[in-house]
Amino acid sequence: MELKGKKVLLRAVEEEDIEMLRVLTNDPEYESMIVGWAFPVSKKDQAEWFANIKNDLSRLRYTIVTEEDGPVGMIGLRDIDWKNGVASGLGMRIAKKEIRTRGLATDAWMTLMRYAFNELRLNRINGSALAYNKISLHVCEKVGFKVEGVQRQAVYKNGEYVDRVMLGCLRSDYEAVVAATNYWENDNG
Numbered sequence: 175m176e177l178k179g180k181k182v183l184l185r186a187v188e189e190e191d192i193e194m195l196r197v198l199t200n201d202p203e204y205e206s207m208i209v210g211w212a213f214p215v216s217k218k219d220q221a222e223w224f225a226n227i228k229n230d231l232s233r234l235r236y237t238i239v240t241e242e243d244g245p246v247g248m249i250g251l252r253d254i255d256w257k258n259g260v261a262s263g264l265g266m267r268i269a270k271k272e273i274r275t276r277g278l279a280t281d282a283w284m285t286l287m288r289y290a291f292n293e294l295r296l297n298r299i300n301g302s303a304l305a306y307n308k309i310s311l312h313v314c315e316k317v318g319f320k321v322e323g324v325q326r327q328a329v330y331k332n333g334e335y336v337d338r339v340m341l342g343c344l345r346s347d348y349e350a351v352v353a354a355t356n357y358w359e360n361d362n363g
């Protein structure tokens with residue numbers, strides 16, 4: 175099912191999206207901001223990745239789409255644990271740098287959380303960010319994540335060890351954000 179937010183639509187990853195994701199994955203500035211890392215991804219690698227991905231009961235991937243700009247990024251959930259109602263965030267990213275800071279990642283998270291908490295009946299989403307990724311930490315805290323700890327020097331980037339901030343968002347944290355901001359006012363989705 176597609177998920178409709180206030181600014182974005184979350185839909186399945188289509189073949190037309192994969193070059194945007196490949197270019198971003200190969201961008202050193204992008205890799206410097208994320209916890210993970212990758213060897214360079216060729217068009218052939220990317221096509222093979224696309225041929226093999228599918229949403230399943232433990233992993234959900236969405237392309238973030240806007241009316242004006244089409245596919246602009248990605249968000250999702252991984253390691254969904256149905257017994258405990260816990261999942262982890264998967265790769266929040268807005269690939270088109272010129273349209274960052276317009277609230278798209280915030281809306282993508284709010285939209286995904288509404289589905290995760292209200293439809294999938296999850297109770298908690300785990301997240302993490304590099305300590306210097308202030309934008310990511312700001313977005314996460316805005317949508318309800320709380321800092322739960324720091325893994326010291328957990329990630330090696332650009333010649334130095336970096337702390338990894340561990341985050342968690344409970345259903346009640348998300349609901350408090352919705353109530354405080356009237357986020358879904360006039361929205362029946």
Ligand SMILES: CC(C)(COP(=O)(O)OP(=O)(O)OC[C@H]1O[C@@H](n2cnc3c(N)ncnc32)[C@H](O)[C@@H]1OP(=O)(O)O)[C@@H](O)C(=O)NCCC(=O)NCCS
Pocket residue numbers: 204207208209265266267268269273274275276277278279280281302303304307308309310312313316
């Ligand atoms: C992190 C990312 C997804 C945010 O996307 P976005 O669409 O620009 O996010 P939003 O517009 O919803 O929110 C950005 C917020 O950061 C704030 N911000 C901008 N620069 C900032 C800074 N230097 N420090 C702190 N906050 C900052 C903006 O003001 C905005 O907050 P506001 O709405 O309260 O004013 C995007 O920057 C990105 O793709 N980065 C590269 C990948 C990445 O870092 N992913 C996260 C991995 S954990």
